Amino acid sequence: MGLSSDEAWLCMPCPVASTGCLSNYQSASYWYHRYCEGKLKIDTSLDILCDDCGTAKDWKDWRFKCGNENHKFYEYPAEDLDFIHALGSAMSLKAHSPEKRRVVMKIINKISGSQC
Ligand SMILES: [Zn+2]
Numbered sequence: 001m002g003l004s005s006d007e008a009w010l011c012m013p014c015p016v017a018s019t020g021c022l023s024n025y026q027s028a029s030y031w032y033h034r035y036c037e038g039k040l041k042i043d044t045s046l047d048i049l050c051d052d053c054g055t056a057k058d059w060k061d062w063r064f065k066c067g068n069e070n071h072k073f074y075e076y077p078a079e080d081l082d083f084i085h086a087l088g089s090a091m092s093l094k095a096h097s098p099e100k101r102r103v104v105m106k107i108i109n110k111i112s113g114s115q116c
Pocket residue numbers: 033035036037038050051052053054055
């Protein structure tokens with residue numbers, strides 16, 4: 001429970017572009033596992049993990065739903081670039097401590113490097 005040195009809380013705006021959520025970069029929020037309401041974290045091996053039940057999957061295998069007007073009912077996967085933009089905007093909003101910003105930068109760099 002809690003964060004290890006290579007983990008950060010998953011904090012970002014909704015990363016789903018098809019619902020129009022992604023254009024709203026005004027705020028970032030924490031994300032929670034729908035099955036147990038546990039707080040989600042992300043690590044430098046690009047897994048998203050539930051702090052409560054321990055579920056861990058590659059970030060690409062997660063589906064997201066934020067509850068915005070047009071995104072109340074269905075969960076969608078996030079595209080690489082959209083996910084990077086969402087994580088990056090949380091960085092610019094200073095949603096993370098300096099130490100955790102380094103972790104999130106590492107994650108962003110890894111995802112950008114892995115797409116070709
Ligand atoms: Zn959980």
